[in-house]
Structures are given as C-alpha cells and as structure tokens.
Amino acid sequence: MPDQILVVEDDDNLAFVLCEAMGRKGYQVEAVATLAAARERLKAAPYDLVLLDLRLPDGDGLEAIPECRELAPDTPIIAMTAYAVRRAATEALRRGAYDFFTKPLKIAELEIVVGRALERRRLQQRIATLEASRATGFEELVGSSQAFVRALEAARRGAPTDLTVLIEGESGTGKELLAQAIHRRSARKDGPLVAVNCAAIPEGLLESELFGHERGAFTGAIRTRVGRFELARAGTLFLDEIGDMPLGMQAKILRAIEERKIERVGGERPIDVDVRIIAATNQTLSHLVEEGRFRADLFYRLHGIQLRLPPLRERVDDLPELINTFLDRARSKLSRTTATISHEALQCLWVHAWPGNVRELKHVLEGAVLLSDGVIRPEHLPPTIQTSGVKERATASGRSLDETIDDVERQMILAALARADGVQVRAARLLGITEQSLWYRIKKHGIQVRVPGSPPSVEQPVSAELEIDRSKRSRLSA
Numbered sequence: 473m474p475d476q477i478l479v480v481e482d483d484d485n486l487a488f489v490l491c492e493a494m495g496r497k498g499y500q501v502e503a504v505a506t507l508a509a510a511r512e513r514l515k516a517a518p519y520d521l522v523l524l525d526l527r528l529p530d531g532d533g534l535e536a537i538p539e540c541r542e543l544a545p546d547t548p549i550i551a552m553t554a555y556a557v558r559r560a561a562t563e564a565l566r567r568g569a570y571d572f573f574t575k576p577l578k579i580a581e582l583e584i585v586v587g588r589a590l591e592r593r594r595l596q597q598r599i600a601t602l603e604a605s606r607a608t609g610f611e612e613l614v615g616s617s618q619a620f621v622r623a624l625e626a627a628r629r630g631a632p633t634d635l636t637v638l639i640e641g642e643s644g645t646g647k648e649l650l651a652q653a654i655h656r657r658s659a660r661k662d663g664p665l666v667a668v669n670c671a672a673i674p675e676g677l678l679e680s681e682l683f684g685h686e687r688g689a690f691t692g693a694i695r696t697r698v699g700r701f702e703l704a705r706a707g708t709l710f711l712d713e714i715g716d717m718p719l720g721m722q723a724k725i726l727r728a729i730e731e732r733k734i735e736r737v738g739g740e741r742p743i744d745v746d747v748r749i750i751a752a753t754n755q756t757l758s759h760l761v762e763e764g765r766f767r768a769d770l771f772y773r774l775h776g777i778q779l780r781l782p783p784l785r786e787r788v789d790d791l792p793e794l795i796n797t798f799l800d801r802a803r804s805k806l807s808r809t810t811a812t813i814s815h816e817a818l819q820c821l822w823v824h825a826w827p828g829n830v831r832e833l834k835h836v837l838e839g840a841v842l843l844s845d846g847v848i849r850p851e852h853l854p855p856t857i858q859t860s861g862v863k864e865r866a867t868a869s870g871r872s873l874d875e876t877i878d879d880v881e882r883q884m885i886l887a888a889l890a891r892a893d894g895v896q897v898r899a900a901r902l903l904g905i906t907e908q909s910l911w912y913r914i915k916k917h918g919i920q921v922r923v924p925g926s927p928p929s930v931e932q933p934v935s936a937e938l939e940i941d942r943s944k945r946s947r948l949s950a
Contacts, residue, residue, distance in 0.1 A: 475520040475590050479503040480510045481552070482528055486577075490523060493579050494586070507531045514543040515809050521589055524569075526553040526560065534560065537567040542898060546596065548589040552577065610653045613646055614797045615790035619782040623650075626779055631657035635776030636729065639752040644831030645781040647752040648712065655708040660748055663707025666700050671716035678721055680737050683728075689738025701734050704747045714774075715753035715760055719767065726770045749774070784826040784833065791833075792883035795821065796891075796902070798834050802841040810846045812904025815881075817848045822880050824857045846904070882917040885910070889919070 477499045481487040487503040494501045504510050507530050513519070522540060526533035533551065540549055548570035553560060561572040570589050573582060613624060630637060631654045639647045648667070655665045673681050680689075684699030700709060711717075717725070728734045729749055733742040751774050760766035784791070795813070803811050813821070817840070826832055840852040850858050884903065892898035900910040 474498055474500045476518065477501045477521045477523065478510065478513055478519045479523045480528065481505065481525045493583065497583060507533065507536050511543065514540060519544060519547050520593060521586060522547055522549045524549050524551050526551055534564055534567065537564060537569055541568040546593060548593055550585065550589065612649050613653060614794055615787055616793065617787035617789045620787050620790065623779045623781055626777065627654055628657065630777040632659060634748055636774050637750040637777045637779065638774040639750065639779045639781065640756065641754065641781030642783045642829055643754045644829035645783060646830055647781060650779065650781065651710045651750045651752060654750060658708065658748065660707050664704055665708045665710060666704035667710040667712060668700050669712045671713035675718050679724065683734045683736050685737035686739045699736065701728060701745045701747060702743065706746055709747045709749055711749065711751040713753055714751040715755040715757055715766060722767045722770050726767065726773060729773055784829045792880055793887050794830065794833060795837065796884060796887055798837040799841065802838045806841055808841055810904050811841045811844065811848065813848045816850050817853060818880060820850050820853055820857050881913065885913055885917065885919060
C-alpha cells in the first residue's frame with residue numbers, strides 16, 4: 473500500500489503542485505484547505521506524513537502542530553510558510569515538526585526530505601513490531617486487583633522453570649491466555665504450544681489424539697498418526713479442562729508425565745517426549761479427588777505451580793481498566809475512530825453479574841462498539857445485561873446505584889489520566905469525551921492532578937502525579 477500524505481494548504485495552485493509532485497513519487501495524496509478539515513481527516517484515517525502550511529484561513533498552523541501530534545503521534549509533520557522567520561522555524565521544530573520549509577518551495581529538496589521522513593517512520597514501525605514480538609504475553613492479562621496480581625506474579629516466577637502448572641478458574645477468566653503467557657516467557661518459547669481441550673474430544677478418540685496411533689491399530693487407522701505429545705516436543709502441551717478427562721486416561725497421562733515416555737495406540741515401542749505440561753480446569757480438582765472422579769496421584773503431580781484466576785465478580789476493581797482496554801481493542805479491531813459509554817450503559821455493565829467473566833465482557837463491548845454510532849447506550853447491549861440484577865447489586869453493596877457508578881466513573885478517569893501521563897487533552901480523547909467534560913468530572917470527583925515542581929496554573933503538563941484516593945476501592949468488591 474502506498475504511503476498516505478495529507479497536504480494542508482489554502483493556496484489551490486500550490487496544493488495542486490504538491491499533489492502532483494508527491495503523486496509522481498508513488499504516494500497517495502489528499503489535500504485540504506483548513507485546519508478544521510485537517511483535524512477531521514486525522515481523526516478519520518491514518519496518514520504517514522503531513523505537509524502543513526502555517527498560515528491558514530481558520531487558524532495558526534504553528535499552534536495546531538501539537539494537536540496534530542496528539543491525533544497522529546507517529547506521523548511526521550513538515551511545516552511550510554511564506555514568511556521566512558527564523559523564530560517560526562525554531563518554534564515549529566520545538567513543537568514537534570519534523571522539518572521546516574519556506575516558500576517558494578524547492579520541490580526537489582522537499583521530495584528528498586519527505587522520503588527521509590517516511591523511511592524514518594517505517595523504521596520506527598519495524599522497531600515497534602520487533603519490540604512487540606518480544607513481549608512476554610502478560611500484557612494481554614489486564615487487572616490490578618490483589619488476587620489477580622498474586623496469580624500473575626506466581627506465573628511470572630514459575631514461567632522460566634520447567635515445572636508443571638495447574639491453572640484453576642471459571643470459564644472465561646483467561647486460563648488459556650495465562651498459559652500462552654507462561655509459554656512465551658519460558659525457556660521453551662521457541663518451541664510449539666499445543667493445546668488440547670480434553671472435554672471436547674470423545675473418550676474413545678482422546679488416547680489417539682494425545683499419543684497418536686500406528687497404522688492398522690483399529691478400524692479406519694489407514695496411516696500412522698503423530699499425537700499431541702509428539703507435536704509439542706521441545707515445547708509446551710496445554711491440557712485444557714483436564715478435570716473432564718476419564719479416569720483411565722488420567723493414569724496414562726500420569727505415566728507420560730513421570731517417565732517422559734508414551735506409546736502410540738497399537739505401538740510396541742516407547743517414544744521419548746520432551747514437553748512441559750500446563751493443565752487448566754474450571755472445576756476444583758481437590759473436590760473431584762474427594763469424590764473419586766480424579767486421581768489423587770495425578771492431582772499432586774500437577775501441583776508444581778498452582779494458580780487460581782478469580783472470576784470477574786471477585787475483581788470488580790478491575791472493571792474500569794478492563795472496559796477501557798477492551799474498548800481500545802474493539803476500536804482498533806473494528807476500525808472505529810471513537811467509542812465511549814453513556815452513563816446509563818455503564819450502569820448496566822456495573823450491575824451485571826458477568827457469569828461469562830472477562831470473555832463475556834470482551835464480546836459484549838465488541839458487539840456494542842459495532843452496533844453503536846460512537847456512543848454505547850443500553851440498547852446496544854444484550855437484553856440480559858440491560859435488565860440484570862440492578863436492585864440486587866445495589867442492595868448487596870449497601871450503597872445507592874449512583875454512588876456505585878460515581879466510583880466506577882472516577883476509577884476510569886484515574887486510569888485514563890495515568891495512561892495519558894496526566895495530560896488532560898489526551899485523557900479526554902481516551903475516554904471519548906470533551907476536555908471541558910473531563911475537567912468538570914475531575915472537579916466533581918475531587919481528583920488532584922499536579923505537575924511536580926510546577927505551579928497550579930500550568931495548562932499543559934508533560935507529566936503528572938495522580939493523587940489517588942483509594943479508600944473507596946474496598947467497598948467496590950462488596
């Protein structure tokens with residue numbers, strides 16, 4: 473796909489010349505004549521470079537540079553002016569412009585600088601991609617509640633080892649994501665991660681699926697098949713829903729773990745397997761052991777590292793952060809420029825019991841972003857969430873619904889300010905509201921935002937300390 477260039481120039485003749493020159497270089501060019509139009513374009517679509525005139529009919533391009541940088545942080549801006557003032561050039565560069573040209577433009581020189589700026593941007597993108605590929609995988613797991621953080625910390629400590637891992641938690645709490653994160657942080661990260669859902673495979677086929685079979689081992693076995701243990705060699709085997717595994721198969725799994733050897737169905741020779749086992753279940757294995765439905769010896773063998781992911785109803789402190797994160801991902805996935813939640817819709821999300829846990833919240837928000845026009849309202853949510861448990865949740869917490877929603881709104885604002893380093897313009901954009909609305913809500917909730925060492929009159933802080941009153945957090949889990 474060709475590089476996208478936005479030309480912001482009110483001189484029609486010059487705009488035409490620039491579009492023609494850039495077009496000949498293979499770039500895709502779009503021209504607008506006002507700052508207002510430029511803002512709309514930058515909000516609606518990504519551009520790889522902006523050519524910006526500093527004298528425009530509806531404003532000063534010099535003052536618009538920081539705003540353009542906010543809308544498109546990674547997009548280089550080349551400033552242009554007919555007024556060859558050294559101070560203007562210095563100020564444009566200080567405010568974030570990549571370079572500065574005076575009119576009349578020397579097109580040949582401009583083409584060279586444009587090419588260098590675009591190459592620099594591509595290099596930055598490649599670096600970002602490489603850094604992302606080296607991520608541990610734990611970034612996908614969002615939350616700061618005490619029980620959740622304890623589970624993540626234990627996973628981080630155990631990931632580099634070769635110990636067997638048992639993850640317990642209800643469906644939708646993120647057990648498979650945690651298994652993937654552990655694998656990516658382990659010494660086996662270059663090997664495969666092979667997943668098997670033990671509850672989804674019929675009992676008669678599970679042994680062949682895990683250990684493979686030899687040709688002629690049973691009717692229909694027309695060729696030798698390699699099982700999941702062999703496929704996961706030098707990597708990790710993820711046994712999901714191991715609590716549903718039949719007792720007979722549990723004995724064979726125990727032997728494979730203990731001896732690191734398997735035999736294919738119909739085979740006569742042992743095969744060495746070098747795998748790490750991560751098992752997960754939505755049941756409590758100790759209870760299954762007491763009921764005689766799970767082997768005690770396998771249960772204790774899986775106890776190298778035991779992790780429990782709490783359900784969403786036990787980590788309501790994380791709801792604001794999860795909502796913000798899933799909204800950002802939904803916007804990106806669905807190519808939406810904005811998505812915010814109305815007060816009424818936020819009430820619906822807050823009082824819902826979330827039996828499907830984090831997975832349910834993610835899918836609900838994706839659907840709501842798709843159905844909404846940028847503002848999520850109750851009618852964009854599933855009917856069960858629109859009407860679920862309002863009175864029960866408010867009564868159980870001993871507080872009014874408005875008080876509860878105020879707490880959620882306050883936590884969302886604090887999370888946005890933290891992500892924006894205290895810059896209110898950026899925080900407002902993350903929340904999908906105006907700066908004036910954010911200012912009003914900051915005052916309403918008594919949130920203190922200050923710049924260390926700076927007087928209270930500073931208008932555009934570059935970093936901020938958020939004085940967060942966490943006294944209400946304990947009440948949210950009621």
